[in-house]
Amino acid sequence: AATGTSLAVVFVVVFSVYLGNGYPRHASCKIDWEFSQNCSSVNASLIKQISKWNTSDNCKNGGEKCLYKFVSASKTELTATHTTPKAGYVDVLSFTFTDSQTPPTKCRVKAHSTSETWYAHLDFSTNYCNLRNLAEGAGLTELPNFTELTSDKICTQYSSRNCTKY
Numbered sequence: 790a791a792t793g794t795s796l797a798v799v800f801v802v803v804f805s806v807y808l809g810n811g812y813p814r815h816a817s818c819k820i821d822w823e824f825s826q827n828c829s830s831v832n833a834s835l836i837k838q839i840s841k842w843n844t845s846d847n848c849k850n851g852g853e854k855c856l857y858k859f860v861s862a863s864k865t866e867l868t869a870t871h872t873t874p875k876a877g878y879v880d881v882l883s884f885t886f887t888d889s890q891t892p893p894t895k896c897r898v899k900a901h902s903t904s905e906t907w908y909a910h911l912d913f914s915t916n917y918c919n920l921r922n923l924a925e926g927a928g929l930t931e932l933p934n935f936t937e938l939t940s941d942k943i944c945t946q947y948s949s950r951n952c953t954k955y
């Protein structure tokens with residue numbers, strides 16, 4: 790009985806520390822992006838990058854800029870998956886596109902990545918990097934007036950991100 794009680798106490802302490810960090814309860818990331826081009830171009834650029842990184846070839850020397858898989862797309866939404874090369878964990882990526890209604894041309898994107906693994910809590914910023922790597926690979930982060938908004942509260946381990954590794 791003492792062992793069971795000890796395990797319960799350890800679990801409560803660890804879970805309390807985890808919640809105290811302010812991360813989402815499940816390994817995931819939400820990002821708001823804004824690009825100075827129309828959403829159909831942004832959508833097409835992301836689809837092209839997903840296609841470019843759909844095999845493991847790009848990860849032979851490390852990193853995770855590989856194993857993306859296109860799932861579906863419409864004018865306003867894009868869905869894909871990313872599989873981590875070493876452990877084979879699958880993350881689901883979704884993008885929602887909204888064109889500005891007034892000049893200048895802007896595309897607002899709500900990007901989201903979440904682990905399919907139900908017990909995943911901390912992810913070493915993998916879900917952030919799933920999204921950021923695609924946008925960078927597509928050259929979207931180099932566009933004039935690009936903005937990105939996220940935080941540890943809505944993006945697991947954002948402040949300790951390392952997208953060279955993940």
